[in-house]
Amino acid sequence: MAGGHPGSLMFDLHGYLPFILKGMALTIEVALLSLLLAIVLGMLGALAKLSDSRVARLVAGVYTTLIRGIPDLVLMTLIFFGGQIALNNLGDRMGWDYIDVSPFVAGTLTIGFIFGAYMTEAFRGGILAVSRGEIEAGQAYGMRPAQVFFRITLPLMVRHALPAFGNNWMVLVKSTALVSVIGLHDMVYNAGQAGGSTRLPFTFYLLVAFLFLGITGVSDIALRWADRRYSVGVRRS
């Protein structure tokens, strides 16, 4: 079984399939939690960029610039290694006991933080695309700014932001692979372990590649459904 006969042993997973699927569950978990964080940050960022406050626009600008300028992997490593020390220095001063920055926390925070910047652009574009007429109509009805935002801008924005949002999600899912580098047992990490033990890294990495294609495939279907649902009543050229 000195791995190397192409074909014969290629598709025998030696019982490691549950191990890989467990990693896949973690991959999806990280992806969904980061998405949540990214949506929140994206919304805040978009509002900040569109606000009248120069400070808010500056902060949001620095945020998106930093993210676009530094590789995800470098940020993740920085937050994982450095974040622990920062948190501890803070904890020292506040008298807290040790708080752990696990790879899961570091990975999810980093990805959420990174894609918050990309979502900022997606949401900003979406909000800008909402036609002024609709907003003015809301105001004419006497709606308060908050009501206008939640009842008119937001639902209409979804349709416009959906393509960019969908794109960001796809890229986010693939980015989760990086958490394997900081030691999180996602499916890429587990594939490495399984591949190392069985001497069949190609098999396991190929499996994981197809699992990623599965996730993006399902996402594609879901996004198309969402697009149809949010485009009710819109005329198509």
Add this chain to the structure above:
Amino acid sequence: MDFQAIIDNLPLYFSGLRVTIELLVLSLLVGMMLALPIALLASARNRVIAFPARAYIYFFRGTPLLVQMFLIYHGLAQFDAVRESVAWVVLKEAYWCALIAFAMNTAGYTGEFLRGAIKQTPFGEIEAARAYGMSRAMLLRRIILPSAFRRALPAYGNEVIFMLHGTALAGVITIVDLFGAAKIVNSRYFVPFESFITAGLFYLTLTFTIVGLFKLWEHRWHAYLRPRSGTAEVSP
């Protein structure tokens, strides 16, 4: 914060910078050379011809770069047939494995941009070329491709930035690029903040430079669209 360790190790960072730029430029060049035929094949009206190209694009855009790199670096080494072949001279080295992975990846993305841009060639231009009696090849060379490149420029600018970020993955398989250099400094001197922030600053500078270059390029290539420049810009 102990930046002395960083200052002492700047030569390492600069050599890492050189490796990063090398990897970036080479993967983009090779990737572009691959992307052209891939885009043309994928645009073919014949489904059978288009299929392999479209499958290639689907795979390389749908899977993480890290997995692609591991497939080539760790995966291919698994096969005795590979290790005993001529290709092993190249695949043995982490540097070439990374380069191949990056080039194939960017070929997939760039191929898709070009395919989309080709599809968007205004039909009027094609009609005019045909009216002039241009052959298929000339039509491609003189009309479709130049205008496709022009259309794809903003998207390509983004792709270059993404590729720059992608090169950091090389540090994971023993290559001493910017990220690899930062890892070495971190593990030798125990300075995680300083080492990775420095790497971040280098990347930030590179990104700004690239964005600046593309803005200049766009300014020239999209000159015919001024002053009403409604095209998307690569904005920071």
Add this chain to the structure above:
Amino acid sequence: MKKLATLVLVGIAFAFAAGGAAAKDWKKIRIGVEGAYPPFSSVTPDGKLVGFDIDMAFALCKEIGAKCELVQQDWDGIIPALLARKYDAIIASMSITEKRKKKVAFTHKYYNTPAKFARHKGSGIEITKAGLKGKTVGVQRATTHDNFITAKFGDTVKIKRYATQDDAYLDAKAGRLDLLLADSVAMNDGFLKKDIGKDWEFVGPDFTDPKYFGSGAGIAIRKQDKDLVAKFNKAIDAIRANGVYQKINAKYFKFDVYGG
């Protein structure tokens, strides 16, 4: 009255803040281990930590009379995590070196084994300046082996640095390395004796120069926890004397790894 209350509150706050540095009773000790360095520490398929380092940790804690909690940590971040108080001691085959002593305190050694090169059988590589020229050597990043090869042969050989020793073994098996440099015992048990390393063999002399390789593997502890250092030292001496050390030693090795 208000001033007194404020003072009391501030006092309590300071007491909590200073709590971290106050003398602990060490009833529970968290120990950082690597888990990727057989036979000293590795993880079984069902996720359990096993190995010489692990057994040492439990034996020493028992001797001290404390409860041990193992925390697995990647080698790259193992010292920063100690300083960040993720755990209280590192038992991970960490060599006692001057450079590390600048950041942490060490106990006496708990074992000392030499480093050695390994080469592919039949490659005929000799460990001389001429023999090493242009060869590719794999080491684990930021270990004494990394420091040694970088300092002495940095401009003669190509050095590949890995996050774990296991990663180096993988590349060696794949044919990407000409030589490995690592702890002789770890390499023997973790690679050469196994199927993955059957085409490799030791070559060259034992390396024990304290200048590069330190004076054995010790337990790393934060500098301010001097009392814990003392406790561990006493425990190491105790288990050497009462035979517990020898029992653990015999479980893994045929010779005494404590060294001279």
